[in-house]
Amino acid sequence: MLGRTADSLYWMARYLERAENTARLLAGTYRMSLLPVDDVGTNHSWENLFISDLEKRAFLENQQAFVPAAVITYLALDLENPASIAASIRAARENVRATRHVLTAELWESINQTWLEIRAMTYADIQEMGPYEFFEWVKERSHLFLGIVHGTMRRGEAYDFWRLGTYLERAENTARLMLAKSESFQRPESRQENAIDFYQWGTLLRSVNAYKTYREIYRGAPEPRKVAELMVFTPDMPRSLRSCIDEVFEILNRVRRDAPCAQKADILRARLVAGRVDRLFRSGLEKYLTEFRTSANGLSFQIQIDFMMVR
Amino acid sequence: MMAAKKRPSVTKTSLPFDEMQLSGGGVRNAYGAYADWLQTTPPEVLSRKHAQADILFRRLGITFTVYGQDEGTERMIPFDIIPRILDAAEWSHLERGCIQRVDAINAFLHDIYHDQEIIRAGIVPAELALANVAFQPQMFGVDMPNKVYAHIAGVDLVRVGEKDFYVLEDNARTPSGVSYMLENRQTMMRLFPDLFAKHAVAPVDRYADHLLANLQAVAPVGVDDPTVVLMTPGVHNSAYFEHAFLAMEMGIELVEGQDLFVGENGVYMRTTEGPQRVDVIYRRIDDEFMDPLAFNPTSMLGVPGILAAVRNGWVTLTNAIGTGVADDKATYVYVPEMIRFYLGEEPLLNNVPTYMLRNPDDLKYTLDNLADLVVKEVHGSGGYGMLVGPSSTKKEVEGFRQRILKRPENYIAQPTLALSTCPTFVDSGVAPRHVDLRPFVLSGKQTRVMPGGLTRVAMKEGSLVVNSSQGGGTKDTWVLRG
Numbered sequence: 176m177l178g179r180t181a182d183s184l185y186w187m188a189r190y191l192e193r194a195e196n197t198a199r200l201l202a203g204t205y206r207m208s209l210l211p212v213d214d215v216g217t218n219h220s221w222e223n224l225f226i227s228d229l230e231k232r233a234f235l236e237n238q239q240a241f242v243p244a245a246v247i248t249y250l251a252l253d254l255e256n257p258a259s260i261a262a263s264i265r266a267a268r269e270n271v272r273a274t275r276h277v278l279t280a281e282l283w284e285s286i287n288q289t290w291l292e293i294r295a296m297t298y299a300d301i302q303e304m305g306p307y308e309f310f311e312w313v314k315e316r317s318h319l320f321l322g323i324v325h326g327t328m329r330r331g332e333a334y335d336f337w338r339l340g341t342y343l344e345r346a347e348n349t350a351r352l353m354l355a356k357s358e359s360f361q362r363p364e365s366r367q368e369n370a371i372d373f374y375q376w377g378t379l380l381r382s383v384n385a386y387k388t389y390r391e392i393y394r395g396a397p398e399p400r401k402v403a404e405l406m407v408f409t410p411d412m413p414r415s416l417r418s419c420i421d422e423v424f425e426i427l428n429r430v431r432r433d434a435p436c437a438q439k440a441d442i443l444r445a446r447l448v449a450g451r452v453d454r455l456f457r458s459g460l461e462k463y464l465t466e467f468r469t470s471a472n473g474l475s476f477q478i479q480i481d482f483m484m485v486r
Numbered sequence: 487m488m489a490a491k492k493r494p495s496v497t498k499t500s501l502p503f504d505e506m507q508l509s510g511g512g513v514r515n516a517y518g519a520y521a522d523w524l525q526t527t528p529p530e531v532l533s534r535k536h537a538q539a540d541i542l543f544r545r546l547g548i549t550f551t552v553y554g555q556d557e558g559t560e561r562m563i564p565f566d567i568i569p570r571i572l573d574a575a576e577w578s579h580l581e582r583g584c585i586q587r588v589d590a591i592n593a594f595l596h597d598i599y600h601d602q603e604i605i606r607a608g609i610v611p612a613e614l615a616l617a618n619v620a621f622q623p624q625m626f627g628v629d630m631p632n633k634v635y636a637h638i639a640g641v642d643l644v645r646v647g648e649k650d651f652y653v654l655e656d657n658a659r660t661p662s663g664v665s666y667m668l669e670n671r672q673t674m675m676r677l678f679p680d681l682f683a684k685h686a687v688a689p690v691d692r693y694a695d696h697l698l699a700n701l702q703a704v705a706p707v708g709v710d711d712p713t714v715v716l717m718t719p720g721v722h723n724s725a726y727f728e729h730a731f732l733a734m735e736m737g738i739e740l741v742e743g744q745d746l747f748v749g750e751n752g753v754y755m756r757t758t759e760g761p762q763r764v765d766v767i768y769r770r771i772d773d774e775f776m777d778p779l780a781f782n783p784t785s786m787l788g789v790p791g792i793l794a795a796v797r798n799g800w801v802t803l804t805n806a807i808g809t810g811v812a813d814d815k816a817t818y819v820y821v822p823e824m825i826r827f828y829l830g831e832e833p834l835l836n837n838v839p840t841y842m843l844r845n846p847d848d849l850k851y852t853l854d855n856l857a858d859l860v861v862k863e864v865h866g867s868g869g870y871g872m873l874v875g876p877s878s879t880k881k882e883v884e885g886f887r888q889r890i891l892k893r894p895e896n897y898i899a900q901p902t903l904a905l906s907t908c909p910t911f912v913d914s915g916v917a918p919r920h921v922d923l924r925p926f927v928l929s930g931k932q933t934r935v936m937p938g939g940l941t942r943v944a945m946k947e948g949s950l951v952v953n954s955s956q957g958g959g960t961k962d963t964w965v966l967r968g
Binding site for chain 2 (some may be wrong): 280
C-alpha cells in the first residue's frame with residue numbers, strides 16, 4: 176500500500192473517532208448542565224471542555240462566553256474550528272475521498288451522506304431536534320461507520336491502519352475526557368458524597384459507555400479512584416487507555432515487530448500493564464494523563480515516520 | 487486537398503434528426519419497445535425515478551470539479567433517465583469506424599516519432615506535425631510496446647442523419663468520461679430492472695477488465711507480471727472521481743506524482759513496505775506536467791526524470807507522451823488521409839469539413855459567415871474558448887471576430903451541425919435535446935470498443951454545447967444485440 180494511502184486511512188479513522196468523542200464530551204456536559212446549579216457552576220463545566228489555555232483563547236476569538244449555545248456551535252458545527260464535529264467529518268470525508276479506491280462503496284456513501292447532512296445544519300436545527308438527539312445522531316453515524324468497516328473491509332493493511340488511527344484517537348480522547356474532569360478527581364474524599372458528584376461520575380462513565388461495566392465490576396456508587404482505574408487500567412473496558420493501547424500494540428507487533436513504533440507501543444503498554452491506581456493518584460492524575468498524551472503523540476508520529484514517509 | 491469542401495447534408499431550416507421519432511410518425515427500430523413503455527408510463531413515475539437517480543448519484547459522490555469557481559467546488563453532472571438507444575447494425579458501423587480511426591492514429595504516431603513517411607509522401611505538411619506544440623521531440627525514436635501510443639481514446643461523434651455520423655474530435659491524450667458510462671448503466675439497472683428484462687442491452691461492465699488486460703499487455707519487454715498503477719493529479723482534479731473509480735475497479739494503486747520516484751533502473755512507488763517497482767503507468771496528467779525536468783519545471787504533479795525512464799524502456803506510460811500531435815484540431819483534418827495511407831481503407835466515419843484559419847481563403851470565408859459557423863481553438867477542449875455562431879449574440883460574434891483576427895492560426899471553423907436530438911426528461915416533461923456520443927476505444931494487443939459509450943446531452947433547449955463544464959448532462963447508451 177502507498178504510504179500516502181496509509182496516512183489517509185489513519186487520519187480518516189482518527190477524525191471519525193474524534194467526531195464521536197466530541198459528541199460524547201458535549202453530551203455529558205449537556206446532561207450535567209440540566210442539573211440544578213451547584214458550587215461547580217454550570218458555565219464552569221462548559222469551560223472545562225477546553226483543557227488548555229490555547230484552546231480557550233481560540234474559542235474566545237470566535238465566541239463571547241462559555242455558554243451552551245456558543246460552545247455547542249463552536250464544537251459541533253463551526254467549520255473554522257478544526258476540532259469541531261463538522262470539521263472532523265469534513266476532514267474524514269476528504270481522507271475517504273483520497274482513498275476511496277481501497278474502501279468499500281458503502282463506507283463512502285455513509286460518510287458522504289453524513290457530511291451532506293451536517294454541512295446543512297445550524298444551531299437552530301440542533302435546538303429543534305434537541306441537543307441530545309443531535310449527539311446521539313453523531314454517535315449513531317460513527318457506529319454505522321465502524322459497523323460498515325467491520326462488516327465489509329478486508330482484514331488487510333487498510334484495515335490495520337484504520338484500527339491504528341481509531342484506537343490511538345480513542346485513547347487520546349479518554350485521556351482528554353478525564354483531564355476535563357481532573358479537578359473533580361482530585362477533590363478531597365469528604366466532598367465526594369453530595370448528589371452532584373454522584374451525577375458527575377455517572378455522566379463521565381456514561382460518556383465512555385462504562386456505567387454498566389462499573390456497576391458490574393465494582394457495584395455501589397461511583398468513586399473517583401475506581402472510575403480512574405476503570406478508564407485507565409482495565410484491559411476489557413473498550414475505551415480504557417489500556418485496551419486501546421493493547422490493540423495498537425497487537426497491530427504493530429504483528430505488522431512490523433522491529434520498527435521503532437512497535438517498540439514505542441511496547442513501552443507505553445508495559446507502563447499501563449504495570450500501573451496501579453494508588454500510585455497514579457499519589458503522583459497526580461493530571462500529570463499522568465498529560466504524560467500519556469505526550470507519549471501517545473510520540474507514538475503516532477513514529478507510526479507516520481515508519482510507514483507513511485518512505486523516502 | 488482541403489479546398490473541396492463537401493457541405494454536410496443539413497441546413498438550418500430542416501429539423502434535426504431525432505434518435506427516436508420518425509419524421510413521418512412512428513419510432514425507429516431501436517426504440518420500439520422503449521417508446522411503448524415511455525408512452526404508458528405516467529409522468530409522476532418518471533419524476534420519481536429522476537429524483538431517485540439524483541439521490542443515488544449524490545450519495546455515490548459522483549462529482550466533478552468546475553474550474554474557475556470556488557476552489558474545489560464539487561458539482562454533479564445532470565443525469566437523464568431516458569437512454570439513448572442504438573441497434574446492432576448502427577453500432578457495428580460505429581464500432582468499425584472508431585477502430586479504424588484509432589488504428590490509423592496509432593500508426594500515425596509511430597510514424598511521426600520514427601520515419602515520418604507520411605510527411606515524406608507529402609500527405610501531412612511537416613510544419614503541422616513538427617512545429618505542433620503537442621509534438622514531443624524527446625519521444626523521437628522511442629519504441630512503444632506493440633507500437634501503441636493512444637491506448638485509451640475517446641472518439642466524439644455526432645449524428646445528423648440515419649447513417650450520417652461525423653467525428654468531431656479524436657481524444658487521444660487523457661480522455662475522461664468512462665466512469666459515467668459505467669455508473670450510468672449501474673444506475674439505470676437499479677432504477678429500471680424491468681426495462682433491462684425487455685431489452686437485450688450489450689453489457690459494458692467488463693471495461694475495467696479489458697483496460698487492465700490492455701495495460702498489462704503493453705508493459706516493458708521482459709516483465710512477466712507487471713505492476714500497473716493509475717496516476718492522478720490529485721483530489722482537486724475535475725476527473726478525480728473517475729481516477730479513483732477506475733483504480734478501484736482494476737484493483738490497482740492510485741498514485742500521485744509525490745508517490746513515485748525514478749530510481750535505479752526503474753520507477754518506484756513509496757509503499758508502507760518500502761519502494762516497489764512500477765511497470766505501467768496509466769497517467770491522467772497532461773504531458774506538460776509529467777516531468778519537471780523535461781517539460782514544465784514548476785510542475786508539482788509529475789515525477790522528475792520519468793521521461794528518461796520512458797526513453798530507457800523501464801516503464802510504459804499510457805497514453806504515451808506526445809499523442810497530442812494526433813488529436814488537435816489541425817491534425818484532425820488529415821485523419822481520413824491517414825486511414826487511406828496506413829490502412830489502405832476508405833474512412834467509415836465522416837470528418838466535419840474544417841476551415842483552417844491559417845489559410846487566407848478559409849479565414850475570409852469564415853469571417854464572412856461567422857454567424858453560421860462553429861469556431862474552435864486548435865488546442866482548446868472542454869467547450870472553453872469556442873463560438874457557436876447561430877446561438878450567439880451579435881456582440882459575442884463580434885468579440886470573437888477580434889480574437890480570431892489577432893491569431894487566426896490558433897482557430898479552425900466548421901459548419902454548425904444539426905446534432906441529432908434524443909428525448910430527454912426536463913422540467914416541462916419529455917422533450918428533444920441535442921446529443922453527441924463518445925465511445926471509448928482501447929488499444930493494446932488488439933483494438934476494441936465497449937458497446938455504447940458516453941452520450942452527452944445539452945440540457946438547455948436548442949443548445950448544441952454538450953460539455954459538462956458548460957451545463958451538459960449525460961445519458962446511458964444502449965446498444966441492442968442483433
